[in-house]
Amino acid sequence: MNQFQYARPSKPQAAIRAVAKDANAQFIAGGTNLVDLMKRGVMTPQKLVDINRLPLNKIERQNNGLRLGALALNSAVADDKLVRERQPLLVQALNAGASAQLRNMATVGGNMLQRTRCPYFYDTTMPCNKRAPGTGCGALEGINRMHAIFGFSDKCIAVHPSDMSVALVALDATVLVSGPQGDRRIPFADFHRLPGDTPQKDTNLERGELITAVDIPDAPFTRHVSYYKVRERASYAFALVSAAAALELDGNTIKAARLALGGVAHKPWRLTAAEQVLVGKPATEATFRQAAEVAMQGAKAFKYNEYKLKLAPNTLVQALKTATAA
Amino acid sequence: MKPLQKQIGTGMNRVDGRLKVTGAATYAAEYELPGLVYAVLVGSTIAKGRLASLDTKAAERAPGVLAVVSHLNAPKAPGAKPAGKDPSQPQTVGNPLAVFTDDKIRFNDQPIAVVVADTLERARFAAGLVKAQYAQEAHQTNLEANRPQAFLPTQAKKNPKSPVADYQRGQVDAYKTGALKLEAEYVIPTEVHHPMELQAITAHWEAPDRLTLYDKTQGTMATRRDFAKQWGLPEENVKVVATFVGGAFGNALHSWPHESAAIIAAKVVNRPVKLMLTREQMFTMVGYRPHTWQKIGMSATADGKITAITHEATGQTSTYEEFTESTLGQTRMMYQAPNLTTRYRLVALDIGSPIWMRGPGEATGAFALESAMDEMAHLLNLDPLEFRLRNYTDQDPERNRPWSTKFLKECYQAGADRIGWSKRQLKPGMLRDGDWLVGYGMGVGTFGAHRGASKANAQLLPNGTVLLQSAVTDIGPGTGTAMTQIAADTLGLDPAKIRFEWGNSSFASAPTQGGSAIVNSVGPAVQEACLALKAKLRELAAAGNGAFAAARPEDVAFADGHLTLNGNPAARATYADLVKQAGGTAVAVDSKPGPDGQKYSMYSFSVHFAEVRVHPLTGEVRVSKLVSCADAGTIINEKTAGNQMKGGAVGGIGMALMEHAMIDDRFGRYVTKDLADYHVPVHADAPAVEVFFVNQPDPHVNALGTKGIGEIATIGVAPAIANAVFNATGKRVRELPITPDKLI
Amino acid sequence: MVFGTLSYPANPNRKPQRGKFGHAACHGRAQIRKLDRIGSSGDAVLPVPGRAFLLPTRLLFMNSEPEAPANHDDNRRTFLKQSSLLTALALVPGPVVSAAAAKLDERVAEAFEQVPVSLKVNGKKYKLNVEPRTTLLDLLRENLHLTGTKKGCDYGQCGACTVHVEGQRVNSCLSFAVMHDGKEITTIEGLSKGDDLHPMQEAFVKHDGFQCGYCTPGQIMSAVACVREGHAGSEAEIREYMSGNICRCGAYTNIVAAIQEVKNGGQKV
Structure with missing residues (x-):
């Protein structure tokens, strides 16, 4: 792993500025996927901006719905009384993901931002347009047992690995984002993108934009x-x-x-x-x-x-x- | 005084349990040595060809780097030869692949350089800076595509009596003319041992001609021999320590390139070097259970008597070693079949060498044989247990010799009772539990009750305690505990007064831990050493005490640290006193197998019964119950032996349902690279496994009556599950693993 | 008090290099200082080709004053800008500095790119300087020599590295040590009280909840958390919530039995 700089701002705006101004900077939250990818040389940020101590981990009632802070841990959400009462589908999805230890590290925002588990993405000696645009898609003609059947392109047939996100997209959630240009709300269904010609982009987030929360509207789907x-x-x-x-x-x-x-x-x-x-x-x-x-x-x-x-x-x-x- | 409890047969807690639960057990990468530095391997990114150039400059300049060693600058180990130089002399298993001896690439991720730095982080970073250019050649990594090139192993060509030579009794391929017959192909994929401890070694040249290795190995003596030879050193100049081994399941049965690399690196930097493989490297350079194709032809009479079996197997090996295993052994001896043919072939691929993995060969072969037995029973409309009973053998049909002992029928009965075999329906797909289909299946396993020569050293210390030492390793079965129990009973001592030390090549020579042979081999050595100590005590007592001097040896009794004399209550001597007078006493024994191996066929036997649930919509399979029954001779420790059986069953669940290493043949490179891609069973996959031991001694293997457990715990589990899946669904899966896609 | 590679000689086999810094760079490993010694004038040995010289530690770690809270904002990098380093180097003999030449500064900056971290591990306070890329697992094993925490995969896929951070079970391989600044960490070595085993350790011995022992510390740390979390209500729940800890020896049946005994035994975990 390359050496990198480490910063731990105490305010969201400082974190956003730090990443916005530096093309080689990256937020780190739970780290459960980023650290893994850095160990294998798949991602090589020169600077990590640790957002774990930003005050973004609340789980609360908000505007006829639930607001999950982006840094709320997967385990905290799954064990939360409010969430259990109002969004059991989300609880099931969270508990179907990873392990108890990983859920104690992974955050709501980080879970959404995890990268594909496509083996060609993970092996830096193999072609992968997502990791190294222009090198080709190793999976297209390769071992594509785990791969997409919808929405793929000839550049990329990888799938998104999150369980939580499957529940959130079904539940009409909205992603709250802060960025250098201010705040915006992204419908969950528009947050992740299809690969098209730019599979290196997993989401519609702009550089420096930080997920601050996810809103889930109240709905009659509690049982x-x-x-x-x-x-x-x-x-x-x-x-x-x-x-x-x-x-x-x-x-x-x-x-x-x-x-x-x-x-x-x-x-x-x-x-x-x-x-x-x-x-x-x-x-x-x-x-x-x-x-x-x-x-x-x-x-x-x-x-x-x-x-x-x-x-x-x-x-x-x-x-x-x-x-x-x- | 209350007599001491017999230890053999009880569930004594492990002697090293406390060390293991407190984190104090020290594994190969956990020795603190002054000046220790870190080595990281650089692997090739092609499967076949030559290194055209290797640029190590950036790595050498990176912070903290002490050395970058490759074939360009590696010191020559006098005994290291490039592998496979002479095609007329293919190496058989046991020769470590020498590293950095030439520019040839034989498999993907072959070590091409080792980077040494003062910290692990820096070594890893610098390893990424080494740049290689290759002259690439076309590689072959696909077994199926290369089966036309399969060949008879060289050892079989040289010796028609070799266990991997073609075998026949009766007529060749007689099943083809049978009225009731089946013919089916079975495939197991490459499976990887993946012990939880990554392969690791700490190499320390204590002097230019003295080497100490803290190594993950199943055999300290074998590893010592390998590296003494490689470096042209007297064996006593090499010390191998493997006190704790974090699982191995076969992959530390012989030496590997990374060990050579660490030793070379330590030589170059003249400091102790620690090298731990990554999980990716555990796929590529420390062996695997080879991808194997099999075909079985079987014929039977309408009343369920097998008339003929032909069993063919083609396994994968590397281009530089001929790896063979006993895939067809069980077929030759398990059932009465007057006509029997076996053929074993190899395909050499541009992949690292395989190595025996738990239940080696037999587990592969049993998947085919025991699946075919189930298929034939179904064809005959017979209960598969009844079909096996009708073809039961009371003597070894391969060698025409009696079994030393065989209590397989007792196992059948016990297992059938415990699983609830009577619930099984002859017709598949008849039982349901809610949405889930329920089925029952069985599979039989066997493995030779091997015993090798073993030494043991024992000392009675002046405080009345006993110290035993053996080079044997304990990779998890509880060898140290079993030996302590054997010594306690033999000497009539509380086990707390016995200290059995293991895992060090400086101790008494013992075989490599493997092949279920350790209690069979080291157990008698320990027993004989303790008997020799008793003889010494008798002599000491006789020398110092009139009553003992006059006594006949058989009248001297040993119990709870005392010698007493039958018929003379006054005569009493404590071990401690006798030893104090003598200033300590030590014995060394050399224990060898007896002649009964020539008269009897010696095997352990097992049968596994599985109850599975299969989801008809999603193809998910859950093993809801497993009963494993074993005829393994005397059980020394019911707790650790039971644990072995349970663990072997879990390994069988992995083999049956999920384990599958995959290579992208275009690159000759694994796409399963870690434990997220290559699944092994987790807690949620494992039911409560129930274990039954016949626990009848086999007097012919050794005086303890043991036969071995480790392999039969796994052999036969995978077909039991596959057969249960068939019983639940009517779908016969002949290619493992049975993943959901194969059932929907 | 300084542990680590600081006092090791540079590789004696290696020829003096072309005006480069020694390969056994001086701050390879985290420097471990016991809290009570911080601020004392321990000297660091900075090996250079051909000779060694001493550089006062405080010059290199000016902002790791004991009482000052660690500040991880951008100024850390500012401090380590090459100018500062070259200022520090100006204290050493001229020829060494000039020999360092143009390419040196970048490498030196890298070598010194360490950040201060305070951790409480098993009740003991540590004040450390670590590379940001050092994982909590590697810090525990390689620097603090707490090798009870195991490396089984290094990717969060096996659970052998499970420790408690602030009482929660986590995979120590998947976070950087620096991210845990100020946190309390418990490893297997900190679970028992002196010679008294924790009830979970006792239960693992009694039920033989292991074979090779390598996954065992992680299983036990996870098992303790599983009971504390309230996820040990049934065999099925234990199996699910323990599935992040792989035991290749397959001692699962016995591990579940051990956890159930502790859960039902009513002892304080």
Whole structure:
């Protein structure tokens, strides 16, 4: 690992200035992904701006919703009474991610900003447009078992690894950001981006912009929810495919639904069209199948991830079944 | 006085438990030596070719760097030869790959330089500054694509009786003419040992001709031999210390390039050098269970008697060593089959050499054999346990010799009872638990009850305690504890008064920890050393006490640190007093296997029963219950032995459900590089494993009656799970691991 | 009191270099100062080719005064600007400085790029100067010689490095030591009270919750936290919340039994 400078400002504005003015500077929060990437030479910031002590870790009621400070720990959010009462889907997603130790380090903002786990991104001797633009996509013709079936480009077929973000995109969250140009709000669905021709950019954040909080509006999805994650072992693994499902039921009739998939695209994959299929219909496996069919429109597989064309809809159906039964 | 409790057979706590739970146990990278510096390896980024140039200038100039060593400037170790120089003499396993002897690249991530610096951070940084240019050659890293080039191992060509030579009894490939037959191919991928401790070594030249290694090795004697030879030193000038070894499962069975590199680096900087591999390097340069293709043909009569089996296997090796393992051994001896053919072949690829991994060979072979047994039972519409019973062998059909002992039927019964085998339905897919399909399966394992020559030293100290020393390592099975128990019972002493020291090549020579052979081999040496001590005590007592002098040896009793005399309550001497008078007493024994190995076939046996749940929509598999039963002879310590069985079962879960190292053949480079890509079982994958031991001594292996546990704990687990998955779903997965994609 | 490589001789095998600083640069390892000795006039040996000279430590670490709170804002770099260093070097004989030449300053700056960190580890206070890139794990193992905390993967994928920071279990391999400035850290060495094992350590011995022992400190630190967090309510919950600690020997059944015993035993963890 290269040597770097270290700064620990005590005010958000100082942190923002420090990163905004220096193209080689980088925020560090929990460090659970950045440190890993620095050890392997995938990321080589010359300066780290430690934001862990900025006052951004509150979890509170705000404007008919919940506000999660960007530095709230994943474990703190998952164990928070308010969150457990109002957003159980988020709790399930958080607890499906990583390990208890990592959740004690990882923050809300950091979780959103974790990089892909594509092995070609991680190995500096292999081609990867995300790590080294212009070198090609190693996964396109390579071992692409873990890769995208939606929204990819010929430059990049990586997927976003976050579980938490899959729940947040389903829950209509909004990302609060402060930057050199002031504050702005980004709908969660617009926060992460598709790779297009610039896969090196994971999100729509500008240089120096700091996530300060995530707002989740109150919604009637406090009971019939499920985050169903399929992985190669029972815990502590990234998703092959995951599905977030939140239902408002009136008897057995679906009044409203929120759906998203993880492990299928460069961003958490919201399924608005499939949600519409569900509204007003009975909560039965047949209905869920219809929604899953709509959800899968436009999906395309590569050599080693064809299974996802079947696993993704099946996982969605299972999440809907579990949510209904909850 | 209350008689001392017998230790053998109890669940005595580990003698090193306290050290392990307090963090005080010291592993290879944890020795504090004055002037210690850090070494980091630089690996090649191609799989085959030559180093055209190596630019080390930037690395040499980096802060804290003491040396950058490569083939350009490495001191020549007199005994180090480039691997594979003479193709007519392929090296067999056991030869470390010499490093920095030439510019040839034989596998991806092969060490091409080592950087030494005063801190780990600086060594790592500088290692990234070494720039190599290559003259690249086309590489081959795909087993399937290269199977047409498979060859008979050289040792089999030279010796038709070699265990890896072609074997037949009855007619060749007789299954082909059978009325009821099956033919199926089975594949296991490359699996990697991945002990939790990264391979590490601290190398210290205490003088120009005296080398001390704190090393992760399963055999201190073997490692000493290797590096004494490499450096042209008398063996006594090399000391290897491996008191604690953080797991190995086979990958420290022989020496590796990184050890050579650390020793060279220490020579160059003339300071102790510590080198710990990264998790990426654990894939590339310290061995793995080789990717293996197998095919089984089997025929049977309608009433469930096997008439013929043909079992073929093609495994992967490197271009510079011929690695072989006993993939087909179990097939030759497990079931009655009048016609039996086995063929073993190798494919040499541009990948580092494999090395035996827990249940070596047999675990691979058992996946095919025991899956095929299940397939045949299904074909016959027979219960798979009943099918195995109908083909049970009461003597070894391979060598036509009696078994030394075999209690496999007892294991079958115990396991079937404990798993609830009666719930199993003959037809797959019949049982459900909520959304989940439920199934039951079994798999049998066996491994030779090997015993090697072993020495042991024992001393009675003036305070009445006993010190035993052996070069043997304890990589986790609890060797130190078992030896303490054996000594306690033999000497009639409280185990607290016995100190067994291990893991140092300066101690009495012992075999390398592996092949489930350590209690079989070192156990009798310890026992004999203690018997010799008793003889000494008897002599001392006789010399100093009239009653003992006149006594017949068989009338002298040893208990709780005293000698007494049958029929003479007044005669009593304490060990401590006798030893004090003599000023200490020491014995050294050399224990060798007896002749029974020529008369009997000696094996440990196991059977594993699995209950699995399979999600029909997502293809997830959960092992909800595992029962492992073993005929492993005498159980010295039920707690540590039980732990071994449970751990082997967990290893089998990994093999069955998740372990799979993958190479991108375009680059000849692993894409599974760490423990997030290469999954091993976590807590949530492991059910409470239930263990049953027959615990009947085998008098032919040694006087203790032990047969060995470590391998049979894993062998047969993966097929038990695969068979249970079939029973749950009707889907037969013949290529491991059974990941969700294969079941939806 | 100064530990580390400070007093080691430069590599005797190495020929004097072309006007470069010695390769065994003087502040390779973190310098460990016990709190009570900070501010004393310990001298640092700065090896250079061919000769060694002494440079007063305080010149190199002017802002690591004991009472001053560590300030990590940008001024740290300012302090270490080459001008300051060259000022410091001006105290040494002229030929050495001139030999240092143009390229030297950059390297020296790098060598001195250390930041002060205060940590309380197992109840003991440490005032250290560390490279920012030193992870908490490497600091514990290589500098403080607390080797009970293990390196099993270095990427947060195995849990062998689990320690408690402010009572919370974390992977010490995935954070830089400097990020924990002012924090209280407990490692396996700090769990037992003198000769009395912690109930979890006792339970691991009794239930044989290990084989090779390498993952064990991490398992135990994690297990203690698991019980304290209230995540040891059932076998299934223990398995899930302990899944961040891999045991390749596969002693899981016994580890879960040990945790259950402690949880149900009612002892204070």
